[in-house]
Amino acid sequence: MSAGVAGRDAAVIVVGGGHAGVEAALAAARLGVTTILVSGDPSRIATLACNPSIGGSAKGQLVREIDALGGAMGRLIDETSLHARFLNESKGPSVRALRALADKPAYSRAAQARLESQANLRIVAAMAEDLIVEGGRVRGVITGDGAVLEAPNVVLATGTFLGGKTFRGDEVKAEGRFGEAPAVGLSAALARLGFPLGRLKTGTPPRVDRTSIDLGAMSEQRPSQIPLPFSFTGPARFAGPQLSCWIVLTNERTHELVRSNLSRSPLYGLDLIRGIGPRYCPSIEDKVVKFAHNPTHQIFIEPEGWDEPTFYVGGFSTSLPAEVQLAMLRTLPGCGDVRMLRAGYAVEYDFVTPTELDASLETRRVGGLFHCGQLNGTSGYEEAAAQGLVAGINAARRARGEEAFRLGRETSYIGTMIDDLVTKGVDEPYRMLTSRAEHRVILRHDNADLRLTPVGREVGLVGDNDFADFCRRRDALIAALDLAGRTRIGEVTVGGAQMTAGSTLADALRRPELTFADIADRFPANVSAAIGERVHIEISMQGYVRRAELAIAQSAGDETKLIPPDFAYALLRQLSGEGREKLERVRPRTIGAAARIPGVTPADVAVLRVLVHRGRHPVPA
Ligand SMILES: Cc1cc2nc3c(=O)[nH]c(=O)nc-3n(C[C@H](O)[C@H](O)[C@H](O)COP(=O)(O)OP(=O)(O)OC[C@H]3O[C@@H](n4cnc5c(N)ncnc54)[C@H](O)[C@@H]3O)c2cc1C
Numbered sequence: 001m002s003a004g005v006a007g008r009d010a011a012v013i014v015v016g017g018g019h020a021g022v023e024a025a026l027a028a029a030r031l032g033v034t035t036i037l038v039s040g041d042p043s044r045i046a047t048l049a050c051n052p053s054i055g056g057s058a059k060g061q062l063v064r065e066i067d068a069l070g071g072a073m074g075r076l077i078d079e080t081s082l083h084a085r086f087l088n089e090s091k092g093p094s095v096r097a098l099r100a101l102a103d104k105p106a107y108s109r110a111a112q113a114r115l116e117s118q119a120n121l122r123i124v125a126a127m128a129e130d131l132i133v134e135g136g137r138v139r140g141v142i143t144g145d146g147a148v149l150e151a152p153n154v155v156l157a158t159g160t161f162l163g164g165k166t167f168r169g170d171e172v173k174a175e176g177r178f179g180e181a182p183a184v185g186l187s188a189a190l191a192r193l194g195f196p197l198g199r200l201k202t203g204t205p206p207r208v209d210r211t212s213i214d215l216g217a218m219s220e221q222r223p224s225q226i227p228l229p230f231s232f233t234g235p236a237r238f239a240g241p242q243l244s245c246w247i248v249l250t251n252e253r254t255h256e257l258v259r260s261n262l263s264r265s266p267l268y269g270l271d272l273i274r275g276i277g278p279r280y281c282p283s284i285e286d287k288v289v290k291f292a293h294n295p296t297h298q299i300f301i302e303p304e305g306w307d308e309p310t311f312y313v314g315g316f317s318t319s320l321p322a323e324v325q326l327a328m329l330r331t332l333p334g335c336g337d338v339r340m341l342r343a344g345y346a347v348e349y350d351f352v353t354p355t356e357l358d359a360s361l362e363t364r365r366v367g368g369l370f371h372c373g374q375l376n377g378t379s380g381y382e383e384a385a386a387q388g389l390v391a392g393i394n395a396a397r398r399a400r401g402e403e404a405f406r407l408g409r410e411t412s413y414i415g416t417m418i419d420d421l422v423t424k425g426v427d428e429p430y431r432m433l434t435s436r437a438e439h440r441v442i443l444r445h446d447n448a449d450l451r452l453t454p455v456g457r458e459v460g461l462v463g464d465n466d467f468a469d470f471c472r473r474r475d476a477l478i479a480a481l482d483l484a485g486r487t488r489i490g491e492v493t494v495g496g497a498q499m500t501a502g503s504t505l506a507d508a509l510r511r512p513e514l515t516f517a518d519i520a521d522r523f524p525a526n527v528s529a530a531i532g533e534r535v536h537i538e539i540s541m542q543g544y545v546r547r548a549e550l551a552i553a554q555s556a557g558d559e560t561k562l563i564p565p566d567f568a569y570a571l572l573r574q575l576s577g578e579g580r581e582k583l584e585r586v587r588p589r590t591i592g593a594a595a596r597i598p599g600v601t602p603a604d605v606a607v608l609r610v611l612v613h614r615g616r617h618p619v620p621a
Pocket residue numbers: 015016017018019020021038039040041044045046047048049050051126127128129157158159160161162176177178180182183186202203204281345346347372373374375378379380381384385
């Protein structure tokens with residue numbers, strides 16, 4: 001049932017139909033509140049603006065978590081995947097991840113079809129240029145053509161469009177993305193409201209005609225032959241034919257062209273770009289200058305669709321003039337006669353300091369206003385989608401008068417990312433990494449459903465069929481784990497490993513040299529290979545997980561100890577100067593969050609603990 005608000009256009013307005021906006025709009029509408037998605041050009045909804053891939057290290061975990069909670073990204077990529085691979089298979093389960101390339105137009109169409117068929121959701125083609133705010137609460141947005149759309153909850157998911165400028169050589173254009181107008185008014189509106197804005201930058205490589213390169217001169221990277229769905233309820237078959245990717249190396253000629261043209265680079269010689277770029281996705285200019293000792297860099301040649309004429313040149317992001325880009329491409333093996341169909345470029349845009357947000361992604365400055373995606377200083381489709389899901393859920397909950405929904409660091413990568421953003425802020429584009437998740441032995445790709453599907457069910461985004469499916473999977477896993485612990489195999493040799501007297505199936509699975517396949521015949525026939533693989537992971541990780549759970553339990557007190565929102569840190573002389581300033585700015589919800597703010601010392605935390613514990617904190621005069 002819809003919970004629209006009388007006299008208003010909707011209960012929730014989502015601004016921006018990128019990866020964050022799609023999840024936010026679908027979540028809010030699916031939770032039963034009337035929702036409007038305002039997007040500049042609806043035919044460009046869910047555009048994969050740069051690389052054609054979803055997932056990868058840590059990002060794959062985010063997609064799995066989105067899926068487990070009832071979000072859309074996992075299913076969208078499963079419907080359109082043309083090259084799936086499991087990464088880090090030879091490494092521990094906590095760093096394994098799935099990555100898949102999408103057919104780009106099909107991905108975008110699949111997202112649009114989902115939005116169009118969603119009840120409670122209307123798409124409006126317009127640019128939001130201003131916010132209506134009264135008495136510290138948002139009331140709606142004003143579009144570029146002066147139309148007023150009213151709603152008490154607004155989710156901003158504007159990506160790289162705020163004050164967007166694109167660069168290629170000395171060409172500078174006001175654009176949010178190639179050929180798309182920027183959002184100019186919104187930046188001014190946010191600044192007027194007192195939000196601190198910064199500038200970041202990212203870039204994309206050229207696209208080349210797939211028929212103009214000699215793949216025989218490149219190393220082939222084959223996709224998996226076994227279907228690898230992201231979604232826990234994903235299809236058992238590939239969406240279409242699986243295509244190979246190709247790898248080449250740059251060489252001294254490529255690097256020399258970069259060096260001799262640096263004077264024409266908007267990043268270097270021309271000094272036009274001030275925004276900070278992504279550390280983990282540097283441009284080829286940055287690679288050649290900052291990693292000058294590397295004689296080669298790996299370049300990935302990836303198809304952008306089953307029928308698309310283009311290959312994406314991964315790792316070759318550049319904003320040098322188009323003719324230099326073409327010359328550089330022609331130095332690569334197999335690319336002597338390459339045709340460039342679209343030149344690379346850089347984009348610089350405004351972001352809003354995410355320490356302005358609560359972990360629900362609502363801003364503290366303006367009630368009912370939520371920020372998600374690249375606007376919060378993150379980089380990447382998955383990071384954006386994960387935040388969009390949380391913001392959409394919370395906008396709907398606020399519309400229904402319900403408590404905010406927050407995820408913790410101990411339950412998810414999503415919670416880890418949001419906690420990092422709202423407590424530490426960003427000074428460069430934030431990308432999710434496994435190293436950012438201190439609880440990564442628990443937050444694995446394989447168990448995202450166990451961690452989060454019950455949460456998604458409670459929130460209201462996991463439907464009856466999907467939940468019944470989850471319960472069957474969970475029960476089968478529990479039964480198989482129990483069986484493995486109880487079933488003795490005795491003094492036998494399995495798969496070359498000598499088991500001692502009294503050994504169980506679980507003991508065998510703890511042996512690093514054995515896999516589930518080695519002892520599958522000792523399990524009943526109803527234990528599938530998929531469940532068997534999960535049993536193996538659960539058993540081999542038991543020791544690490546126990547230690548991690550102990551550490552979480554030890555710090556649990558701090559994580560649940562709420563700091564009163566009116567705590568006047570500025571009045572507390574016992575705090576260090578930097579700690580006082582950071583605490584006043586970030587206003588953490590819990591002692592645990594306070595402890596993670598860079599600049600807040602253990603002594604500061606001890607002072608907070610005592611005052612919060614005694615219920616005696618300074619309040620503003
Ligand atoms: C050139 C380029 C290179 C990139 N390179 C990389 C990379 O190498 N690695 C990486 O991880 N990520 C990269 N990205 C970033 C990736 O595209 C984003 O992280 C991701 O798409 C962010 O999702 P989002 O939902 O926040 O915003 P976006 O996907 O940017 O979507 C924003 C949407 O909002 C709409 N919109 C914006 N403002 C308004 C408004 N005022 N009113 C109405 N609609 C509005 C736009 O039309 C668009 O549909 C790149 C992006 C670009 C443009």
